[in-house]
Amino acid sequence: MESRFAVDGMLGSLARKLRIYGFDTLYDTSLDDDQLIRLAHTRQLILLTSDKELFARALRAGIQSILLTEENDARRLVTIFRTLKVSSGNIDAEKSRCASCNGELSTINRSDLKVSLPDTVLKRHEQFYLCKNCSKVYWKGGHWRRLESLGREVSKSLEQT
Template sequence: MDEELKFITDGMLGKLTRWLRILGYDVEYRPDEADDKLIELAKKTGRTLLTSDLQLYRKATKMGVNTFLVDGKSDVENLAKTSKRFNLNIRTEEIEETRCPVCNFKLRLALPSEVEGKIPTTTLKTYKEFWICTNPKCQKIYWQGSHWKKIEEILKEVKKLTE
């Protein structure tokens, strides 16, 4: 994983933000930020600005900010185009690289005893591996439940589009 690759996204790219975080990429999501502030933040933090707003793209590019216009017709296409442009690693095997889709903090492996009482008992009995968000204000708990198959299917679709 390229630790240097960091993004900032505008309010139109919430789903792309979540997907990139699931894949382990550091993505700052600013849904309510004005264009000028997004450009300033991207410049100041060295993040690549991802936007689907043509005017913002043009303005940021003119100001020397590394910017990518995300213009796919679907969430899958947006992820595929972004992946292709930045040569992103589309994989699910390295779950320890995953970031919290909600807050962007890294996840850590957790013992079943740590999540007991915080998730449904049936989930605790069914699954053996759990991950907790390292953000003290978030601490969401994740596991590879039935939704994981859907995630893998979508990522396979993305891979096909990038070949």
């Protein structure tokens, strides 16, 4: 089964990246540690945290948890993927979830867009991704290219064992 995550409040940018990878990822800064532990337990999520105390609590509660002490998301992703034996760090847009709300995305053609986007974006892109939950629209712009290069960097690190 595909891994699902609960991410602690300190790791927001990592949570967004995991969603873009397509992992079902709970990230909600309004949750305190007790609520996070409870949700991880009932929903059988893997808890990702850089807080040693929270990590220890999760293990005591029988929750699978990964302690992340790396200083950037690329290295954190390498640690997560190594632990879970995910062999590739490449990102597949067809699997991506909404970075802001974790909703599923559907592909949508330019002509079907119901929101107005800058002309430069509309000129350059034919295909868009629409969040089924919050209606946010995504496209493969500069941000996407940076994500792809992050994915390649993660893949490369995974190959070097």
